[in-house]
Amino acid sequence: MKLATWNINSLKVRLPQVLDWLQAHPVDALCLQELKLPDDKFPLEAFTEIGYTAQWAGQKTYNGVAIVARQECLEVQRNIPDFDDHQQRIIASTLASPIGDIRIISAYCPNGQAVGSDKYEYKLRWYAALRDWLQGELQRYPRLAILGDYNVAPKDEDVHDPAKWVGDVLVSEPERAAFNAVLDLGLTDAFRQFEQPEKSFSWWDYRRMAFRRNAGLRIDHVLLSDALRDYCVSCVIDKTPRANEQPSDHTPVVATLVLPQAS
DNA sequence: ATGGTGGCCCGGCCA
Numbered sequence: 001m002k003l004a005t006w007n008i009n010s011l012k013v014r015l016p017q018v019l020d021w022l023q024a025h026p027v028d029a030l031c032l033q034e035l036k037l038p039d040d041k042f043p044l045e046a047f048t049e050i051g052y053t054a055q056w057a058g059q060k061t062y063n064g065v066a067i068v069a070r071q072e073c074l075e076v077q078r079n080i081p082d083f084d085d086h087q088q089r090i091i092a093s094t095l096a097s098p099i100g101d102i103r104i105i106s107a108y109c110p111n112g113q114a115v116g117s118d119k120y121e122y123k124l125r126w127y128a129a130l131r132d133w134l135q136g137e138l139q140r141y142p143r144l145a146i147l148g149d150y151n152v153a154p155k156d157e158d159v160h161d162p163a164k165w166v167g168d169v170l171v172s173e174p175e176r177a178a179f180n181a182v183l184d185l186g187l188t189d190a191f192r193q194f195e196q197p198e199k200s201f202s203w204w205d206y207r208r209m210a211f212r213r214n215a216g217l218r219i220d221h222v223l224l225s226d227a228l229r230d231y232c233v234s235c236v237i238d239k240t241p242r243a244n245e246q247p248s249d250h251t252p253v254v255a256t257l258v259l260p261q262a263s
Numbered sequence: 264a265t266g267g268t269g270g271c272c273c274g275g276c277c278a
Contacts, residue, residue, distance in 0.1 A: 206268040206269050
């Protein structure tokens with residue numbers, strides 16, 4: 001089973017790239033972030049034509065998340081329950097597998113804009129709500145994978161120039177603590193389960209030729225529950241779409257799980 | 264030290 005995440009920064013603009021990528025990398029589920037389109041503009045037919053189904057939570061102009069999958073998405077949940085928020089940042093769904101149901105979550109965590117700003121406070125409140133909800137979700141669904149744009153580089157090795165970024169939004173200590181509080185529920189950063197190239201990043205600013213200089217951050221993550229992590233045999237960042245014409249500023253992250261056959 | 268680019272929708276927000 002292959003699971004992937006990609007912040008595509010407008011599905012309208014990036015749809016051809018997403019379809020091309022899916023056909024070259026026929027993953028079981030692809031979590032998308034920053035659709036930037038309302039629900040009635042989601043291009044479902046384009047996905048069904050290539051053998052996928054989808055569930056989504058869209059909104060006009062900003063945010064928006066989806067799960068594109070090869071099998072039916074069950075028990076769909078939009079947003080964090082009991083967290084009053086009109087921004088569409090969460091969609092969760094259940095996929096059947098040989099080892100039982102697997103809960104898949106596509107997450108677009110707030111950016112935070114600048115340390116100390118209103119948006120930064122919202123980011124920390126949002127992370128606390130995510131943690132509280134995931135705690136129960138992990139009890140209901142022990143086999144859980146939450147993939148997305150976390151807008152947090154967990155460690156200095158995830159930052160191209162840690163000295164330049166120290167204390168900044170995306171790397172500040174409260175943000176890293178919020179991210180670690182999620183991991184402490186019993187989730188593992190799949191990418192760091194394996195040996196990886198140095199200076200591995202998933203996002204590069206559009207400005208100042210950041211991709212050419214590999215001036216990036218690793219802020220897109222695949223988190224696996226304890227019941228899933230031992231099935232994971234690889235987790236890789238696919239940098240190639242970042243070199244496309246009209247690229248997203250993010251690139252896909254792909255985790256491969258080898259599940260035993262049902263007995 | 265500032266502003267650089269890109270997507271939204273068409274001046275300014277958000278990333």
